[in-house]
Amino acid sequence: MSEKLITEEKRVFMTGNEVVAWAAVAAGAEIMYGYPITPQNEIMHYWTRLAPKYNRKFLQTEDELSAGFTTVGGVMAGRKAFTATAGPGNTLMQEPMSMAEAMRLPTVAIIQQRGGPSTATVIYSQQEVTMTTFGGNGEGLRIVYSTANHQELFDYTIKAFNVAWKYRFPTFVLGDGYQAKMRESLTVYDPEQRGIELVKPEPYVGKPGTPGVDREPGHYRNTYNVEEELYEVLQDYFKDYAKMAKEVAEYQAFDTEDADVIVLSHGVVSRGAKEAVEQLRKEGKKVGYFRPITLRPLPEDQLKELANKAKKLLIVESAQGQFAKLIKDVIYGSSAEVVPFFKPGVGITTEEIAAKANEIL
Amino acid sequence: MAKVTKIMLAGEGGQGVQSVAQILAEAADNEGREALYIPNFGVEQRGGVSIAFLQISDERIGAPKFDIGDIVVALSSRAVYRVKQYVGENTVFVYDASIDVPEEDLPKNAAKVLAIPALETAKNELHPRVFNVIILGAVVAATKVVTDKAAKDAIEKKLGYKFEQNPKLRELNYQAIDKGMQLV
Amino acid sequence: MTVQPAMPKCWRPESKPHKFCPGCGHGLVLKALGEAIDELGIQDRVVFGCDIGCSLLSWDFFNVDSIQTHHGRTTPVMTGVKRANPDLICIAYMGDGGGYAIGSQHLVNAATRNEKITVLLALNTVYAMTGGQMAPTTMPNQKAETAPYGRDVEETGYPTQGPEMVAAIAREGAYVARGTTANLKQLKSYIKKALKNQMEGKGFSFVEALAACPTNWRTNAEKTWNFLQKDMPKYFKVGEKKVPGAEEKEGQ
Numbered sequence: 178m179s180e181k182l183i184t185e186e187k188r189v190f191m192t193g194n195e196v197v198a199w200a201a202v203a204a205g206a207e208i209m210y211g212y213p214i215t216p217q218n219e220i221m222h223y224w225t226r227l228a229p230k231y232n233r234k235f236l237q238t239e240d241e242l243s244a245g246f247t248t249v250g251g252v253m254a255g256r257k258a259f260t261a262t263a264g265p266g267n268t269l270m271q272e273p274m275s276m277a278e279a280m281r282l283p284t285v286a287i288i289q290q291r292g293g294p295s296t297a298t299v300i301y302s303q304q305e306v307t308m309t310t311f312g313g314n315g316e317g318l319r320i321v322y323s324t325a326n327h328q329e330l331f332d333y334t335i336k337a338f339n340v341a342w343k344y345r346f347p348t349f350v351l352g353d354g355y356q357a358k359m360r361e362s363l364t365v366y367d368p369e370q371r372g373i374e375l376v377k378p379e380p381y382v383g384k385p386g387t388p389g390v391d392r393e394p395g396h397y398r399n400t401y402n403v404e405e406e407l408y409e410v411l412q413d414y415f416k417d418y419a420k421m422a423k424e425v426a427e428y429q430a431f432d433t434e435d436a437d438v439i440v441l442s443h444g445v446v447s448r449g450a451k452e453a454v455e456q457l458r459k460e461g462k463k464v465g466y467f468r469p470i471t472l473r474p475l476p477e478d479q480l481k482e483l484a485n486k487a488k489k490l491l492i493v494e495s496a497q498g499q500f501a502k503l504i505k506d507v508i509y510g511s512s513a514e515v516v517p518f519f520k521p522g523v524g525i526t527t528e529e530i531a532a533k534a535n536e537i538l
Numbered sequence: 539m540a541k542v543t544k545i546m547l548a549g550e551g552g553q554g555v556q557s558v559a560q561i562l563a564e565a566a567d568n569e570g571r572e573a574l575y576i577p578n579f580g581v582e583q584r585g586g587v588s589i590a591f592l593q594i595s596d597e598r599i600g601a602p603k604f605d606i607g608d609i610v611v612a613l614s615s616r617a618v619y620r621v622k623q624y625v626g627e628n629t630v631f632v633y634d635a636s637i638d639v640p641e642e643d644l645p646k647n648a649a650k651v652l653a654i655p656a657l658e659t660a661k662n663e664l665h666p667r668v669f670n671v672i673i674l675g676a677v678v679a680a681t682k683v684v685t686d687k688a689a690k691d692a693i694e695k696k697l698g699y700k701f702e703q704n705p706k707l708r709e710l711n712y713q714a715i716d717k718g719m720q721l722v
Numbered sequence: 723m724t725v726q727p728a729m730p731k732c733w734r735p736e737s738k739p740h741k742f743c744p745g746c747g748h749g750l751v752l753k754a755l756g757e758a759i760d761e762l763g764i765q766d767r768v769v770f771g772c773d774i775g776c777s778l779l780s781w782d783f784f785n786v787d788s789i790q791t792h793h794g795r796t797t798p799v800m801t802g803v804k805r806a807n808p809d810l811i812c813i814a815y816m817g818d819g820g821g822y823a824i825g826s827q828h829l830v831n832a833a834t835r836n837e838k839i840t841v842l843l844a845l846n847t848v849y850a851m852t853g854g855q856m857a858p859t860t861m862p863n864q865k866a867e868t869a870p871y872g873r874d875v876e877e878t879g880y881p882t883q884g885p886e887m888v889a890a891i892a893r894e895g896a897y898v899a900r901g902t903t904a905n906l907k908q909l910k911s912y913i914k915k916a917l918k919n920q921m922e923g924k925g926f927s928f929v930e931a932l933a934a935c936p937t938n939w940r941t942n943a944e945k946t947w948n949f950l951q952k953d954m955p956k957y958f959k960v961g962e963k964k965v966p967g968a969e970e971k972e973g974q
Binding site: 207 | 767782785787790791792799805810827831
Binding site: 190216299300326355358359360361362445446448449451452524525526527528529 | 560563564567572573574575576577578579598599600601602603604605606
């Protein structure tokens with residue numbers, strides 16, 4: 178029984194769900210709580226195969242409420258705990274995640290988006306953006322990474338655990354059914370060998386000593402008796418969030434300097450957007466590419482700058498404007514015209530994006 | 539930009555199109571090339587038309603799905619209707635000769651339309667089980683996207699444990715690839 | 723200066739007097755629990771989870787690590803803690819709405835999986851914090867805010883028999899009992915057995931405690947006592963429902 182799953186960097190070829198399981202092991206995740214739902218099932222399948230070999234644990238719960246709340250419990254016990262879900266499961270997951278938000282718990286959840294609303298399709302969409310960024314009865318105090326390929330799925334799953342435990346906001350890796358099920362190559366590695374320090378978890382409950390004798394008890398709550406008390410707590414959270422946002426927001430961009438049209442996309446759609454922009458540039462068209470990697474917090478300064486420089490922003494997504502809504506909120510009052518290209522619940526090809534960008538140039 | 543070969547395979551569940559796509563993808567990966575394979579899946583565990591999108595290139599691949607394939611393979615009549623939309627003027631359209639589809643329903647805009655007697659060959663000359671491996675050979679020959687050696691190595695990797703128990707199976711599979719290559 | 727009865731050692735003096743209404747049963751259940759914790763000497767290992775409803779008022783009740791969760795979700799939170807750190811002794815404290823209505827799937831599945839946690843449930847036949855609506859355990863013909871003419875069993879069924887249900891689905895190793903705040907000594911002994919069951923790793927443990935809610939029952943002291951001591955036990959029979967080892971004995 179080797180202590181580490183990945184002893185040296187190597188190229189592998191696997192599905193996205195397998196990538197997540199490998200990354201979670203590499204990140205030092207200690208326990209997964211989960212409930213079956215397509216298209217994330219294989220994360221559990223691979224995790225349960227790996228877990229006993231590397232002294233990790235798994236619990237299959239009775240539903241996603243329980244998967245989320247047991248994850249909360251695991252985190253409060255001081256373990257790197259995580260869950261994975263999709264679609265209607267993500268809907269249920271919002272309740273425990275709002276508790277995590279209220280109590281600043283470093284939960285990690287992998288979301289493999291499927292069609293919506295309701296049961297819809299088990300295949301693919303980008304329709305869980307609103308829910309994953311701002312779900313629950315809260316203020317969206319979350320960190321959401323929207324990955325585009327297997328390498329990122331690996332990198333950002335590892336990063337999610339670190340960022341969650343560093344800043345204590347619930348953290349999500351937002352994938353989708355395509356990323357979950359497709360196979361492509363990536364390089365897996367042991368993060369510590371690459372100099373990535375793994376943030377150590379700390380228990381909220383069960384610290385050494387007798388509470389009230391050797392130490393104060395940990396009394397954790399999400400209920401407040403008066404409005405002002407809640408308001409005060411939230412003000413501190415917003416301050417922490419704003420500070421964190423500057424350090425955590427990430428994006429990718431190219432050819433935006435002189436672009437008339439900037440194609441804005443996120444997640445797996447940005448693969449096609451990237452290709453489309455590259456093709457159009459070769460044809461001499463003034464097109465640029467911008468893609469937030471974090472949907473919460475967004476790279477706000479960069480987005481505002483773009484929106485005052487380019488003539489048009491072509492927002493492409495596999496949802497009816499959920500991503501666009503986030504962007505428009507940030508760039509409100511800017512000069513660029515927003516052109517939507519929405520295909521809810523359906524994949525978007527390079528050809529389609531290129532054609533649309535060409536049309537509005 | 540590097541040339542990407544876009545391959546679509548469609549058939550009835552159980553015909554083995556996903557295995558063909560996976561073996562091809564792994565063969566390309568083993569050669570150090572980039573491959574992206576994504577199955578089209580629905581709520582049913584079994585049944586329905588099964589479609590595989592496969593892209594192979596020397597560089598990293600863009601969107602997982604595409605509008606038009608370089609080669610589109612249909613192994614059942616339902617599959618023919620389902621994949622017609624992915625056929626363009628540069629597409630080689632391959633279908634099994636035994637499929638009962640009226641001539642006028644076959645795609646007309648393809649660069650080339652090939653009927654190959656894979657099912658018949660499998661049944662009469664080899665074994666019905668290697669039907670999909672004949673298709674694999676045909677795709678390899680039609681696209682040159684991987685060498686037949688790489689395809690055989692990938693099969694070995696996937697089914698080697700079975701071949702150990704029954705070396706005749708290895709022979710059968712290799713013959714099926716060769717046969718498929720000859721059919722194109 | 724009046725002489726106060728001795729508080730359990732693990733109670734938190736700073737949060738006393740507690741936040742429950744006069745005559746409320748929660749204080750008594752938590753007294754039995756506090757004494758059980760003291761007598762077992764486990765204050766340093768207990769994690770106390772409390773639900774929504776009046777039970778949430780106990781979030782700072784003890785000098786033990788405590789987590790106030792959501793309505794019905796204390797069972798999975800405590801399950802998560804226990805699974806992640808089996809050295810801790812996890813107590814999920816809730817009312818009958820949390821246990822038998824909104825969180826019933828968690829109770830059923832925790833019992834089925836034989837989770838090594840202790841669920842302590844205060845039964846007072848109403849949703850108390852939200853103002854006295856009908857609960858799963860409201861007695862036949864008993865009036866409640868959403869059953870102003872009394873619970874009609876034809877329309878809304880009969881009160882949940884929680885421990886009987888849990889005893890029926892839990893397997894060997896589980897401990898299940900129903901106590902009452904009308905008999906604190908007995909209730910404490912049940913809670914102690916439940917906690918010991920968890921500590922010995924035998925299985926799931928569940929104790930329901932009959933408790934009064936004079937505020938929502940709108941009863942005076944005498945009527946409160948009568949309802950708790952006479953009416954409720956007619957329907958909710960006090961006693962142990964499942965004890966580890968009993969099945970083997972029955973078979974002999």
